[in-house]
Amino acid sequence: MNTARVQELADLLKALGEFNRLSMVYELCQCKAPQNAMCLCECCGVDASGVSRHLKVLSQEGVVSSERKGRAIQYSLNRESVANQLRQLADLIETGQPLETLEKQNERQDLQV
Amino acid sequence: MNTARVQELADLLKALGEFNRLSMVYELCQCKAPQNAMCLCECCGVDASGVSRHLKVLSQEGVVSSERKGRAIQYSLNRESVANQLRQLADLIETGQPLETLEKQNERQDLQV
DNA sequence: GTGATATTTGCGCAAATATGCAAATATTGA
DNA sequence: TCAATATTTGCATATTTGCGCAAATATCAC
Numbered sequence: 001m002n003t004a005r006v007q008e009l010a011d012l013l014k015a016l017g018e019f020n021r022l023s024m025v026y027e028l029c030q031c032k033a034p035q036n037a038m039c040l041c042e043c044c045g046v047d048a049s050g051v052s053r054h055l056k057v058l059s060q061e062g063v064v065s066s067e068r069k070g071r072a073i074q075y076s077l078n079r080e081s082v083a084n085q086l087r088q089l090a091d092l093i094e095t096g097q098p099l100e101t102l103e104k105q106n107e108r109q110d111l112q113v
Numbered sequence: 114m115n116t117a118r119v120q121e122l123a124d125l126l127k128a129l130g131e132f133n134r135l136s137m138v139y140e141l142c143q144c145k146a147p148q149n150a151m152c153l154c155e156c157c158g159v160d161a162s163g164v165s166r167h168l169k170v171l172s173q174e175g176v177v178s179s180e181r182k183g184r185a186i187q188y189s190l191n192r193e194s195v196a197n198q199l200r201q202l203a204d205l206i207e208t209g210q211p212l213e214t215l216e217k218q219n220e221r222q223d224l225q226v
Numbered sequence: 227g228t229g230a231t232a233t234t235t236g237c238g239c240a241a242a243t244a245t246g247c248a249a250a251t252a253t254t255g256a
Numbered sequence: 257t258c259a260a261t262a263t264t265t266g267c268a269t270a271t272t273t274g275c276g277c278a279a280a281t282a283t284c285a286c
Binding site: 036037038048049051052053055056070071072073 | 260261262263264265
Binding site: 131162163166167185 | 276278
């Protein structure tokens with residue numbers, strides 16, 4: 001049943017499936033420049049510590065990347081990666097095609113390079 | 114910020130973002146014929162009451178439809194609807210295009226019909 | 227009707243989660 | 257160096273969530 005891949009996808013969806021976190025993602029996806037945590041405080045009504053924790057979850061699931069710039073840490077959305085995962089799930093649900101493991105996906109991408 | 118739409122999507126992702134529920138969806142998406150709850154008990158290690166509750170969540174979020182056939186209730190996946198929502202989110206994340214409300218989507222589909 | 231099968235619901239429990247506050251840390255800018 | 261800014265972490269708390277069991281309910285087959 002490809003349990004590991006189902007688990008991966010479930011973890012990703014769980015990370016995205018919380019209102020304040022998805023609001024942060026929505027905010028990030030509409031910004032060209034990366035944002036720091038203080039900016040993201042405003043879009044959802046959570047204080048800095050909460051934003052920090054949410055960003056940690058998103059980061060662990062590969063939704064965002066971070067890079068320190070001066071005092072602040074700039075967060076940016078991993079657009080392609082997240083979009084591809086969602087599309088793969090959409091395809092699976094629509095067509096019933098079996099899930100590919102992440103390993104296989106990476107192998108396939110290696111071949112293309 | 115289109116809060117309502119973000120909330121809708123978050124609810125959908127939360128419904129899908131639980132391992133046993135996603136396993137059930139995975140099972141359903143690979144079956145041509147609708148399945149009843151007892152079948153779905155097997156694919157995840159949850160008893161009938163748990164499956165019933167999970168199916169209720171999935172049903173409330175429009176992931177599955179149900180129809181009673183004799184004693185059992187047959188569940189089937191709303192493939193297109195769920196796939197479309199996931200793709201819309203993927204597009205949003207990839208391109209930053211603003212979210213359409215569900216109402217607008219329906220209007221647009223009405224026009225196409 | 228009666229028993230058999232399928233699903234739902236009430237209850238309680240344990241684990242996970244989201245949050246705010248305050249303190250600790252990190253890193254820069256002057 | 258030192259003060260200011262940004263982020264993380266510990267703690268406490270309230271809420272949510274997933275689960276199993278047993279009882280209730282629904283529906284059919286006979």
